[in-house]
Amino acid sequence: MDKTSSFSIQKGKPIRCKAALCRKAGEALVMEEIQVDPPQAYEVRIKIICTSLCHTDVTFWKLDSGPLARFPRILGHESVGLVESIGEHVDGFKQGDVVLPVFHPNCEECKDCKSSKSNWCARYANDSISNTRRYGMASRFKDSTGEDIHHFLFVSSFSEYTVVDIAHLVKISPDIPVQKAALLSCGVSTGVGAAWKVANVEEGSTVAVFGLGAVGLAVAEGARLRGAAKIIGVDLNPDKFELGKKFGFTDFVNPTLCGEKKVSEFTYLFPQNIPKKVIKEMTGGGVDYSFECVGLPSILSEAFISTRTGSGKTVMLGMGKHAAPISLGSFDLLSGRTICGSLFGGLKSKLDIPVLVDHYLKKQYHLEKEVKPVEVAPEVTTTQAEEVETKEDSPSEEAVEDKSESPEVPSEEAPAAAEENNEENTTEEVAEETPDEIKLETAPADFRFPTTNQTRHCFTRYIEYHRCVSAKGDDAPECDKFSKFYRSLCPGEWVDRWNEQRENGTFPGPL
Numbered sequence: 001m002d003k004t005s006s007f008s009i010q011k012g013k014p015i016r017c018k019a020a021l022c023r024k025a026g027e028a029l030v031m032e033e034i035q036v037d038p039p040q041a042y043e044v045r046i047k048i049i050c051t052s053l054c055h056t057d058v059t060f061w062k063l064d065s066g067p068l069a070r071f072p073r074i075l076g077h078e079s080v081g082l083v084e085s086i087g088e089h090v091d092g093f094k095q096g097d098v099v100l101p102v103f104h105p106n107c108e109e110c111k112d113c114k115s116s117k118s119n120w121c122a123r124y125a126n127d128s129i130s131n132t133r134r135y136g137m138a139s140r141f142k143d144s145t146g147e148d149i150h151h152f153l154f155v156s157s158f159s160e161y162t163v164v165d166i167a168h169l170v171k172i173s174p175d176i177p178v179q180k181a182a183l184l185s186c187g188v189s190t191g192v193g194a195a196w197k198v199a200n201v202e203e204g205s206t207v208a209v210f211g212l213g214a215v216g217l218a219v220a221e222g223a224r225l226r227g228a229a230k231i232i233g234v235d236l237n238p239d240k241f242e243l244g245k246k247f248g249f250t251d252f253v254n255p256t257l258c259g260e261k262k263v264s265e266f267t268y269l270f271p272q273n274i275p276k277k278v279i280k281e282m283t284g285g286g287v288d289y290s291f292e293c294v295g296l297p298s299i300l301s302e303a304f305i306s307t308r309t310g311s312g313k314t315v316m317l318g319m320g321k322h323a324a325p326i327s328l329g330s331f332d333l334l335s336g337r338t339i340c341g342s343l344f345g346g347l348k349s350k351l352d353i354p355v356l357v358d359h360y361l362k363k364q365y366h367l368e369k370e371v372k373p374v375e376v377a378p379e380v381t382t383t384q385a386e387e388v389e390t391k392e393d394s395p396s397e398e399a400v401e402d403k404s405e406s407p408e409v410p411s412e413e414a415p416a417a418a419e420e421n422n423e424e425n426t427t428e429e430v431a432e433e434t435p436d437e438i439k440l441e442t443a444p445a446d447f448r449f450p451t452t453n454q455t456r457h458c459f460t461r462y463i464e465y466h467r468c469v470s471a472k473g474d475d476a477p478e479c480d481k482f483s484k485f486y487r488s489l490c491p492g493e494w495v496d497r498w499n500e501q502r503e504n505g506t507f508p509g510p511l
Helices: 005-008 055-062 178-184 188-199 214-225 239-246 277-284 297-305 330-334 349-362 382-391 397-404 413-423 453-472 477-489 492-504
Strands: 014-022 030-036 043-052 076-084 098-101 161-165 169-171 206-208 230-235 251-253 275-277 288-292 313-316 339-340
Touching: 005 043, 014 161, 030 161, 043 098, 055 251, 055 313, 098 161, 098 178, 178 188, 178 349, 188 214, 188 239, 188 349, 206 214, 206 297, 206 349, 214 230, 214 239, 230 239, 230 349, 251 275, 297 313, 453 477, 453 492
Parallel strands: 206 230, 206 288, 230 251, 288 313, 313 339
Antiparallel strands: 014 030, 043 076, 043 161, 076 098, 098 169
16 A cells, blocks of 8 residues: 555544653653644644654653643654645645654744854744744644643654644655654754854864763764864763764763863873873864753853863853853953854754755765755755646746756856756746846856756756746745745855846856
8 A cells, every 4th residue: 555545534634643642740651542633734744653762852851840841742853754644835745755843943934044144043933832833822632532732842753643834844855764864853963063064163173072962972973074183072971982983083081080170171082091181282272162962051161161262162052951051251252262052053954954864875974064955856855846846737847857867067068058947947928028137148158057956956946036026026926936946945155146246247157
């Protein structure tokens, strides 16, 4: 039986299934039969096929006071699922798609989501109280008595079925093992992203990671992928050190063996467990980057003063209990060290997670600072590109599908290829009114056009949008789809550069 055949029967109806309910703070979860309502507009109901336990689940499980302590509740936020059904106004997802729910929103429409400076979603990320993203405290879960069950981080994956807003959902390749993909919902993305996006670890730099849980190990992996020369792990449990080697750690610290000396002063090299060198001696003045992955203010202070004077950077990833304040030396800040926090590793889920999946599948062992969209098969392109492919009788659909099968072209031929693609994807009515400033034949010989399929789609959608608004006007609703496509497919730096070139009459010029 096809995996989606049973889904069609349940579409639009409540589903009864099993879920692990937390009835009271700190009490054992109980397996109960619940009802999961159909998805509303902008929502997707998914069948969970793999979920994992994150320490954040444990933290909220123990939470017995405050506005975030709500029960009964379905915990869980690291998972992979299959799309069972979709609500109204949902584009880019279809029944049977493999999807990754992500606790951190990415609406793709607000100012911050469109900016390359942050992964904060100004539209949604400030709301951590609601059950459902667009409907406040309305719940999609009910227990056997009809009582509402609270959601958790807009995911609630400890259930056979759950309902997730599209701002929290990423379509991924079905080729990645689900038990590995699930970790991209939180821990792995947070750690790898912190080294990749937030710290921008450089090749040959030195790194210290405080706390070798899942996030700390992922930080080391991210630092290794970025080419760090020395990665020092700090943890009370020496059993983690051997595992840490597989993730790129070169040196280890066991704070319990440091005596009265602070971690920032002493280090121990596994497995000898004898003092060898202080961190500052090992690294010539301190590490370039430190990462706090525990959530204790005292450890954050240690991580901070372990960095190099003048340029050291500390990234806080651990969530402190009760939002405890932190204390840092004012002179340490004045002398040039910096500190910042990071949620979800600075990643924009819909743009960056497919890159991580692709790196895993292709066994690529390096991460560039800026996202470079990769050539993928139609079923694993970004959700916006998928929307183009699924629309019937659309010129854009033919262009995307044709291009996804085509080999890469040399960069000097790319402008011509883009021109051909553009002509296929644009209606006659819009094309007739194309202004000269964005005609592709004006491209200079040194125009470095990206050569992968997805980056060609990025540039094509950018051109289509400006052709459309030139013909229809800035407020024309028919141009919105092109805007949404290019903003999701194109890195912000490219868009900014192209906009600048259009203003000064040099478009399209070198990136």
